[in-house]
Amino acid sequence: MENILRGDKITLGTCYYPEHWDKSLWEDDLKRMLSVGIEVIRIAEFAWSKVEYREGEFNFDFFDEFLELAAKVGMKVIFCTPTATPPAWLTDKYPEVLNARQDGVLFRHGARRHYNYNSKKYLELTAIIVEKIAEHYAKHESIIGWQLDNEFNCEHWEFYSESDSLAFRVFLKNKYETLEKLNEAWGTMFWNQIYTSWDEIYVPRTTSFGNNNPHHLLDYKRFISDSVCRYAKLQSDILKKYIKPGDFITTNSIFGNLDCCRMTEESLDFITYDSYPNFGYCLNDFERMKDELNDRKWSINLTEARAISRIFGIMEQQSGSTGNHIGMEGPAPRPGQITLWTMQSIAHGADYISYFRWRTCTMGSEIYWHGILDYSGRDNRRLKEVGDVYKKLQCMKEVAGARFKAEVGIVKDYDNGWDSELDVWHGRIEWSSRMAWFKALEKSHTPFDFCYLDHISQEELNGYKVLVYPHAVILTEEGVNKLKNYVEQGGILLLGCRAGYKDSTGKCVMAKLPGLVSDLCGTDIPEYSYVAPDDAVPYAIWNGKKLPAAIFNDLLAPVNGGKVEAEYEDAYYAGTPALISKETGKGKTYYFGGAFTEETALSFLEGLGVASPYKDVLTLPACCEISVREKDGIKYIFVLNYSKENIEVTLHNELTNLYTGAIEKGEVTLEGYGTKVYRL
Ligand code: GAL
Numbered sequence: 001m002e003n004i005l006r007g008d009k010i011t012l013g014t015c016y017y018p019e020h021w022d023k024s025l026w027e028d029d030l031k032r033m034l035s036v037g038i039e040v041i042r043i044a045e046f047a048w049s050k051v052e053y054r055e056g057e058f059n060f061d062f063f064d065e066f067l068e069l070a071a072k073v074g075m076k077v078i079f080c081t082p083t084a085t086p087p088a089w090l091t092d093k094y095p096e097v098l099n100a101r102q103d104g105v106l107f108r109h110g111a112r113r114h115y116n117y118n119s120k121k122y123l124e125l126t127a128i129i130v131e132k133i134a135e136h137y138a139k140h141e142s143i144i145g146w147q148l149d150n151e152f153n154c155e156h157w158e159f160y161s162e163s164d165s166l167a168f169r170v171f172l173k174n175k176y177e178t179l180e181k182l183n184e185a186w187g188t189m190f191w192n193q194i195y196t197s198w199d200e201i202y203v204p205r206t207t208s209f210g211n212n213n214p215h216h217l218l219d220y221k222r223f224i225s226d227s228v229c230r231y232a233k234l235q236s237d238i239l240k241k242y243i244k245p246g247d248f249i250t251t252n253s254i255f256g257n258l259d260c261c262r263m264t265e266e267s268l269d270f271i272t273y274d275s276y277p278n279f280g281y282c283l284n285d286f287e288r289m290k291d292e293l294n295d296r297k298w299s300i301n302l303t304e305a306r307a308i309s310r311i312f313g314i315m316e317q318q319s320g321s322t323g324n325h326i327g328m329e330g331p332a333p334r335p336g337q338i339t340l341w342t343m344q345s346i347a348h349g350a351d352y353i354s355y356f357r358w359r360t361c362t363m364g365s366e367i368y369w370h371g372i373l374d375y376s377g378r379d380n381r382r383l384k385e386v387g388d389v390y391k392k393l394q395c396m397k398e399v400a401g402a403r404f405k406a407e408v409g410i411v412k413d414y415d416n417g418w419d420s421e422l423d424v425w426h427g428r429i430e431w432s433s434r435m436a437w438f439k440a441l442e443k444s445h446t447p448f449d450f451c452y453l454d455h456i457s458q459e460e461l462n463g464y465k466v467l468v469y470p471h472a473v474i475l476t477e478e479g480v481n482k483l484k485n486y487v488e489q490g491g492i493l494l495l496g497c498r499a500g501y502k503d504s505t506g507k508c509v510m511a512k513l514p515g516l517v518s519d520l521c522g523t524d525i526p527e528y529s530y531v532a533p534d535d536a537v538p539y540a541i542w543n544g545k546k547l548p549a550a551i552f553n554d555l556l557a558p559v560n561g562g563k564v565e566a567e568y569e570d571a572y573y574a575g576t577p578a579l580i581s582k583e584t585g586k587g588k589t590y591y592f593g594g595a596f597t598e599e600t601a602l603s604f605l606e607g608l609g610v611a612s613p614y615k616d617v618l619t620l621p622a623c624c625e626i627s628v629r630e631k632d633g634i635k636y637i638f639v640l641n642y643s644k645e646n647i648e649v650t651l652h653n654e655l656t657n658l659y660t661g662a663i664e665k666g667e668v669t670l671e672g673y674g675t676k677v678y679r680l
Contacts, residue, residue: 007401013040013354037390045080157256302348313352320370336673347627347638402631440601488585522562522582540566545603549594
């Protein structure tokens with residue numbers, strides 16, 4: 001059986017819900033999908049009751065019949081475990097399986113994702129349903145892979161049930177062994193929060209003014225992630241006993257409080273991502289989300305997905321208007337946008353694109369979340385565009401398996417990500433710098449990757465010319481050793497303000513800042529401050545380029561071989577070093593005292609010689625994205641026009657247009673929302 005993500009082609013799929021439609025529609029639906037190039041469907045992720053209508057009464061007829069039809073027409077299937085929507089009989093009889101609000105009110109039956117990952121009963125019932133489904137269906141010829149659950153931690157990424165508190169205690173006992181160590185790690189002497197028994201510890205509860213112990217909160221986030229990872233592994237361990245050789249296990253992510261790298265390493269063959277670029281146009285959020293990037297912002301999420309799996313899939317690719325009864329309402333994709341968003345995913349490393357969903361549902365909470373087809377199922381513009389995408393993919397099979405090419409890596413780690421969600425001092429610089437870097441990289445046409453420091457191999461890390469670790473607030477010895485090795489081997493590392501002031505408990509260190517990287521950076525930080533809101537943003541001039549130092553300033557001093565590169569201007573500390581460098585081995589580290597603005601990030605990209613690596617190949621306006629994938633020494637350049645307007649691209653070299661096979665050079669017009677894929 002042919003499979004996906006094998007590096008031989010890019011495959012199209014769709015999400016299909018046989019349980020939503022009269023059986024008389026099935027065959028025609030599947031044949032019409034095949035006729036436009038959709039070769040895979042994902043099914044059953046919410047259909048528990050179609051297999052176990054009442055507790056212990058299993059009946060496999062419904063999906064047997066459907067799979068028989070799939071085999072007859074030649075449709076391949078990704079089958080799902082149905083645990084995202086436990087049935088009413090289950091939650092009614094065993095309310096301990098439910099998730100709860102922080103104040104203890106249970107999330108009742110009637111929506112979805114209302115369960116918790118730690119109820120012993122739910123783990124037991126999960127194991128039963130997964131085992132029964134796998135045992136019965138896994139050998140079916142049409143099945144090529146499996147999806148676990150649906151969107152772990154979507155909608156809710158916090159869990160407050162009694163089972164969670166019990167499991168949290170076990171997690172903490174394993175981590176700290178003794179209460180003394182836990183009290184020490186959480187700094188419980190502050191405000192007299194000392195624990196004298198494990199039973200006094202709960203998941204974070206409602207407190208007088210919400211300013212809960214931050215070290216407790218950080219461990220709680222780690223605990224939620226651990227809970228999801230254990231739950232995913234429970235399911236995948238069962239599936240592995242039954243699935244056919246070559247069939248894959250995946251899940252559709254990426255949501256909060258979850259270390260997707262760990263989950264993928266332990267339980268999946270690759271991650272899949274659900275890509276809804278139309279969120280960039282949602283009416284209820286438009287003012288908040290509005291900037292020149294709109295749907296282009298989804299490239300940051302696709303970059304995330306690629307940091308987890310170098311080649312990944314899109315399990316749900318937007319194909320229609322969005323919205324449910326309570327929000328997220330947005331327009332239909334304009335002509336060309338389905339292709340644009342599909343190519344955006346492929347440009348970033350996706351070799352499987354499955355559209356959400358085949359036909360728009362006529363009932364329930366998602367009647368506005370449109371699929372390819374509207375309610376009637378009649379042929380429409382969007383279906384035709386999917387067929388056109390398929391034709392394009394036939395001309396670009398050679399791109400499959402090609403790896404995204406980037407010289408710049410943005411370093412991240414889950415601990416710092418989670419800490420920045422808990423701590424406004426950290427959060428303010430983190431989120432601002434994240435978008436500043438993204439915009440500077442995108443608009444200057446500089447491809448980049450995210451690198452998860454505690455998951456990426458040293459060898460892969462050392463492959464980047466420049467690494468930026470915007471705010472390495474929490475540092476560990478292992479992380480620092482990895483960065484040091486990178487620099488010693490010739491890498492250029494750039495750090496922004498506030499590095500190293502916390503340890504992994506989230507407590508502040510008493511060492512001179514920037515703590516564990518002081519020596520690597522040749523920097524001391526005798527003083528620091530927020531930039532006052534009524535002051536101008538201080539800046540430094542470095543190699544003739546302006547470096548605005550936004551939000552927060554570390555006032556630097558060189559130590560141990562550090563060299564002052566630039567000083568603050570326009571501040572009461574004008575003349576104090578703002579940028580210090582230090583050579584170590586074959587490489588160099590830069591410590592910059594501020595948070596990054598788009599202008600600062602661009603100045604660094606240019607100053608460090610990594611901006612716009614394809615400027616000699618083609619010139620194009622900032623409204624276009626360039627992404628490059630590479631295989632066997634051949635580069636594939638994706639040019640994506642996110643604007644409504646036609647734009648001109650100048651090709652300085654002869655390039656082969658993969659869609660047409662034509663050689664192009666000189667001025668080329670790309671229509672509004674148009675895409676091109678060139679072989680270099
Ligand atoms: C996804 C989810 C789908 C569907 C879709 C549209 O997050 O996996 O089941 O709900 O959004 O809302």
